[in-house]
Amino acid sequence: MLLAFFILLVSGSAASAKTAVYEGNIKDGQAYQLNNYVIEITDIFPEANTASYYVYEKDKEVTDGLLGVNKNADFSFEEKGKVEMRLKSVHSGGVVTVEITMSNYSTGDLYTNKLLEKGRSEAVFAGDPEVVITKSTDKSKIKLGESVTVTVKAKNSGNDTAHNVSFADPKQEHFVLEETTYEVSGTIPEIGYGESVPETLVYIYKLKATDAGAFELKAVNASYTNSAGQTYKASSNTPSINVSEGNKLRANVEARLNVDSLSVQRNEKIISTIILKNKGNAPAQAVRVDILIPESFEYVEGGEDIETVDGTPRVYIETLEPNNDKEFTYTLKAKEVGTYNISSELSYEYNNGIEAVNLKKSNNSTALSINVKEGKFDFLIKNPLYIVISTIILAAAGVHIYRKHKEYRY
Amino acid sequence: MLNILVIGNGQCGNRILDSINRHALGGGKSCSKLARFYSRQKFKSHVETLALNTAINDLKEMKFTKARDRIHIEQLHGVGANRNIGKQVFEDKKERIMRQIEERGNFDIAFVITSASGGTGSSFTPLLVKEMKARYNYPVYCLVVLPFREEGTLYLQNTAFSIREIRQSGADGIILADNQYLKNIGGSIQEAYDGINDMITERILFLLDALDSEMMMVTDLGDFKSVMSGGAGIATMGFYRAERETSIKTAIQNTLSPSGLLFSTDIYEEASRAMIIIRGDRKYLNVDEISGEIEKLSGAIGHVFKGIIVRSGEFPQVLSVLTLESAREMEKLYGVAIQAIQQEKEKKQRVEKEAELDKTFSRIEGLEPEY
Numbered sequence: 001m002l003l004a005f006f007i008l009l010v011s012g013s014a015a016s017a018k019t020a021v022y023e024g025n026i027k028d029g030q031a032y033q034l035n036n037y038v039i040e041i042t043d044i045f046p047e048a049n050t051a052s053y054y055v056y057e058k059d060k061e062v063t064d065g066l067l068g069v070n071k072n073a074d075f076s077f078e079e080k081g082k083v084e085m086r087l088k089s090v091h092s093g094g095v096v097t098v099e100i101t102m103s104n105y106s107t108g109d110l111y112t113n114k115l116l117e118k119g120r121s122e123a124v125f126a127g128d129p130e131v132v133i134t135k136s137t138d139k140s141k142i143k144l145g146e147s148v149t150v151t152v153k154a155k156n157s158g159n160d161t162a163h164n165v166s167f168a169d170p171k172q173e174h175f176v177l178e179e180t181t182y183e184v185s186g187t188i189p190e191i192g193y194g195e196s197v198p199e200t201l202v203y204i205y206k207l208k209a210t211d212a213g214a215f216e217l218k219a220v221n222a223s224y225t226n227s228a229g230q231t232y233k234a235s236s237n238t239p240s241i242n243v244s245e246g247n248k249l250r251a252n253v254e255a256r257l258n259v260d261s262l263s264v265q266r267n268e269k270i271i272s273t274i275i276l277k278n279k280g281n282a283p284a285q286a287v288r289v290d291i292l293i294p295e296s297f298e299y300v301e302g303g304e305d306i307e308t309v310d311g312t313p314r315v316y317i318e319t320l321e322p323n324n325d326k327e328f329t330y331t332l333k334a335k336e337v338g339t340y341n342i343s344s345e346l347s348y349e350y351n352n353g354i355e356a357v358n359l360k361k362s363n364n365s366t367a368l369s370i371n372v373k374e375g376k377f378d379f380l381i382k383n384p385l386y387i388v389i390s391t392i393i394l395a396a397a398g399v400h401i402y403r404k405h406k407e408y409r410y
Numbered sequence: 411m412l413n414i415l416v417i418g419n420g421q422c423g424n425r426i427l428d429s430i431n432r433h434a435l436g437g438g439k440s441c442s443k444l445a446r447f448y449s450r451q452k453f454k455s456h457v458e459t460l461a462l463n464t465a466i467n468d469l470k471e472m473k474f475t476k477a478r479d480r481i482h483i484e485q486l487h488g489v490g491a492n493r494n495i496g497k498q499v500f501e502d503k504k505e506r507i508m509r510q511i512e513e514r515g516n517f518d519i520a521f522v523i524t525s526a527s528g529g530t531g532s533s534f535t536p537l538l539v540k541e542m543k544a545r546y547n548y549p550v551y552c553l554v555v556l557p558f559r560e561e562g563t564l565y566l567q568n569t570a571f572s573i574r575e576i577r578q579s580g581a582d583g584i585i586l587a588d589n590q591y592l593k594n595i596g597g598s599i600q601e602a603y604d605g606i607n608d609m610i611t612e613r614i615l616f617l618l619d620a621l622d623s624e625m626m627m628v629t630d631l632g633d634f635k636s637v638m639s640g641g642a643g644i645a646t647m648g649f650y651r652a653e654r655e656t657s658i659k660t661a662i663q664n665t666l667s668p669s670g671l672l673f674s675t676d677i678y679e680e681a682s683r684a685m686i687i688i689r690g691d692r693k694y695l696n697v698d699e700i701s702g703e704i705e706k707l708s709g710a711i712g713h714v715f716k717g718i719i720v721r722s723g724e725f726p727q728v729l730s731v732l733t734l735e736s737a738r739e740m741e742k743l744y745g746v747a748i749q750a751i752q753q754e755k756e757k758k759q760r761v762e763k764e765a766e767l768d769k770t771f772s773r774i775e776g777l778e779p780e781y
Binding site for chain 1 (some may be wrong): 446470472475480626
């Protein structure tokens with residue numbers, strides 16, 4: 001805690017601490033330039049130990065005044081900085097000694113910090129390059145699978161040359177890059193400014209729509225510096241593109257489960273069917289249905305097209321054409337009393353005619369609820385005495401029939 | 411309870427015996443083969459049945475008679491309607507046959523059912539009856555089935571000799587059933603045979619039931635013996651079963667009518683003694699009607715034994731057993747049989763003549779054709 005407070009105290013004092021930028025003589029007619037600020041000293045009166053000063057930001061006067069020895073004058077510097085100027089002494093011959101300090105500004109960031117021998121006219125100021133990026137498309141409405149040509153151009157509408165301009169064009173969702181016609185290689189060393197400078201071509205490429213909808217293309221971002229090395233950033237516009245469904249193909253396979261009865265007796269067989277229908281307009285491929293039967297059910301038998309994998313009946317079809325349906329019949333047996341759900345997991349692939357790779361889809365069917373009641377002869381299991389008695393009766397009947405048969409057989 | 415032995419001899423006897431066992435299972439003619447698995451013969455008496463045959467296939471055809479009651483008398487291909495062979499076979503196997511009867515115990519009465527015309531039955535029966543009478547004291551009655559007249563000369567001559575031998579064997583009575591008389595039943599041959607068998611069966615079963623039943627007016631085995639001992643030793647049976655409400659008078663008349671009898675006879679002319687057994691619900695048993703009909707019959711033939719069995723809910727059923735003093739139909743049958751014997755004799759002579767031809771053929775013996 002104490003350490004944190006100490007660090008805060010030190011950093012706070014550092015932020016407000018004054019840093020000497022210049023301490024020395026300035027002759028009448030000379031000026032001192034700090035970036036785009038110029039301090040001009042005029043009207044030096046040794047007798048009065050005063051001198052007049054003028055502060056300009058480029059050509060615009062910011063402040064002025066009359067400064068006596070050991071007196072300070074200050075002005076705001078750029079965004080948050082502050083420059084203080086102290087007149088230390090006035091000498092005959094039109095010379096003053098000043099001390100210039102800065103606070104709230106890192107003097108390391110000063111790109112111009114020098115005495116102008118010939119005065120303010122000698123000052124050279126850094127401009128603000130303004131790179132305007134224009135992202136345009138040849139069409140604003142396309143169909144799925146169609147392409148749109150995107151052109152990205154840049155123009156410096158600022159007042160300084162943009163240096164080391166680099167562009168970044170983010171990957172566009174819902175589109176795939178079909179072809180790149182032109183792309184600037186690496187960083188552009190500089191883009192000049194002025195009306196006469198033509199637009200710089202950055203990108204020309206084609207995007208192919210993979211989804212339907214209204215989309216905004218992402219902005220192209222640029223990063224550059226001015227003559228003074230200051231960094232600037234710019235972003236392009238985000239043109240809109242409306243992609244309609246158009247000719248996109250899709251398979252839509254439905255799996256419908258049916259059973260001959262929703263209420264059965266234990267150990268009774270249930271004839272079940274599963275109907276697969278492709279309601280889409282593209283062939284469904286690798287259609288697979290896993291019939292999820294409860295543990296209390298037994299898969300008894302089914303058609304040749306049904307195989308069991310780890311006890312789970314599975315239907316597999318290579319291709320199911322649009323508007324075709326296929327029915328598979330299988331037999332289940334309920335082994336325990338209760339209410340059980342039977343459902344299926346469906347998966348298939350299809351090609352939408354646009355993308356190179358197949359799209360995969362899967363869904364689960366609505367579950368069928370089957371009520372399994374006690375079987376006709378379950379009471380025998382509950383009370384084995386019935387079985388014993390029945391067995392005795394059957395055995396007795398069998399013996400009786402055998403004896404009678406033997407009695408009459410000749 | 412009476413102990414009764416029923417023997418079916420030969421194919422005809424076997425079939426009637428099987429029919430008796432089938433009817434006794436319940437369900438009558440429509441009794442299913444499966445009935446033997448869930449039902450048992452419901453005889454009122456202790457009845458033992460025994461089927462004898464030299465032809466094993468005839469025994470195999472029987473479906474309602476227990477295997478142990480079907481006795482095959484080994485003789486390759488049967489006896490082929492030749493009574494001489496049949497008699498020889500019986501003599502050879504006599505002890506085995508009699509042992510089968512012996513093993514079944516002692517009886518109060520025995521019936522031997524046979525055809526008079528075939529091979530095994532017609533030849534075995536006289537010898538069997540003779541042997542039984544020699545060994546046992548109980549009465550032995552034969553139910554003899556006469557053939558269709560057009561069945562052939564061999565059958566007719568067999569019939570003539572067989573009946574005579576049965577009478578001479580010591581049988582206590584012969585009950586006749588005539589296929590010729592019953593063939594007006596119609597239908598196919600098989601249906602006719604089945605129908606005849608069923609008719610005979612229901613009469614025998616009724617008789618067996620009656621002999622061991624409580625009756626309002628007592629008729630028992632003794633009465634049956636008395637009836638059968640009358641006349642010329644031959645008898646027949648009449649039967650009528652009402653299918654709807656019928657007066658007892660009508661039922662008695664029907665049992666004595668040609669449609670109810672098993673043998674063609676004019677009972678008022680040829681009968682000697684009779685036994686009438688009436689069964690049915692009490693409401694049908696009008697004593698005046700019964701007495702009236704019995705009196706009419708006894709007035710014509712002499713003594714008539716009568717018995718009445720009351721069975722609630724049953725329509726009237728009447729069985730009549732009639733012994734005959736004479737039988738014109740039998741005389742006619744013997745007339746036809748004599749012709750048949752004559753035909754056979756002539757045929758044999760012709761065959762012997764044809765043997766002369768063999769001598770003619772023998773003249774080329776040792777020669778070969780030359781081409």
